[in-house]
Amino acid sequence: MPHESPPQPARRTRRKEARPAEMIEAARDLFIERGFAATKLEDVARRAGVSVGLPYVYFENKAGLFKAVVRESVLPNIRLGEELLDSYPGPTDDLLRLIVNRFWQMNREPSAGLPKLVVAEATNFPDIARFYMEEVVMRGRRFFARIIQRGIDRGEFRPVDVMQMARVMAAPLSMLTIWTHSLAPHELDPGATAEGFLDAYLDLVLHGLRAAPKDTPDV
Amino acid sequence: MPHESPPQPARRTRRKEARPAEMIEAARDLFIERGFAATKLEDVARRAGVSVGLPYVYFENKAGLFKAVVRESVLPNIRLGEELLDSYPGPTDDLLRLIVNRFWQMNREPSAGLPKLVVAEATNFPDIARFYMEEVVMRGRRFFARIIQRGIDRGEFRPVDVMQMARVMAAPLSMLTIWTHSLAPHELDPGATAEGFLDAYLDLVLHGLRAAPKDTPDV
């Protein structure tokens, strides 16, 4: 008989640094798909390519892993749009279009399932809910508030209650993200695409905020 | 010693007709609060005032109870707004304001937590997801589409992609409902009320759909 197992990555490799991230990623995907309670740690371990016992070396327990998932998945995606907002010189219309485009790209990443997960588990994990409120929700509101304020300051948008309008503007995008990871796979209307939704969203928002209704261009 | 237990409802009463509804209600509240997997049937039974075994007399198992919860909780609240839409004679602006008011009232009922529950469990219960898509989502979209079409037909709203805009218009309301049963209890901004949200929502939508931008009133 010739040699054995050349392509297999050799079980029991020691990679102390890479393990936590790999387990967090595996846990994130399964928690998002099935929810916290319905996810077995054994499945997480299998997907991460480790044994059942290893998560307990790096995390206190299942809840600790969950908290790590939320904390680690939240931070990366936050600064992207904020930089854009600060540097963009053109009209706020176009800025918003650009931001929606970036959002649409981000929405395809696996971590985009987090909002659904957090919403589903908020009651069972109050400290995670608080963390998410501070780090994501409040930050997101301020982000949209700044965009609206920018439009008002430049005379492009009419004056509105900026903080409330920020919440309303964020809502359809949050809903789209949650939707993508829940009911979207069971969509019955072939025309109900994310692109169509975002087009209509921009249409409504830009018309709804526009300052000087002097002309009425089509679409 | 005088008599015993006059106010107690006497354990082991036989009420074949009332039991299912009572267990469904108890299950609904707990499923919404904790999620399906994290809810113990023993807790459901206790809250419904029955023994652990009784749910299995009326439902096949825990999943069967879950499905009954969704099916029973969905139907009641649907026709309310549709009747209003058919009978209302005035401007579509006012009709929408009225509908949002009714929605706001419905949002306080316990069954308003269903969207969050369905979204959270959609992946684990595909047939429930399909049912909900048909009975609630599609119906809701058609409802909003009819409102928009009504406004366009009456010359009050500008022409838009009606089906897409219906989805966008429904999104903030769905989001508010989900929000109420997830992160709202951890709100950090005292000004972030549901009323303020709905005011801004109406403000945005009515300006965003308005047909003839001849004047620019405040508010």
Next chain:
DNA sequence: CTATAGAATGAATGTTCATTCAATAAACAC
């Protein structure tokens, strides 16, 4: 008042996991 049907109970069962930890084997020092 007694008998019968069937609604309701709750102790018992079996399974499904989260969690533990003694054993194993990479990696590295010498």
Next chain:
DNA sequence: GTGTTTATTGAATGAACATTCATTCTATAG
């Protein structure tokens, strides 16, 4: 090579929980 450290394993443990069903009790008929 040999010894030491420690990352990793996976069988074993025990608790939690869904589900069952023989028994108990209520309501109603006769």
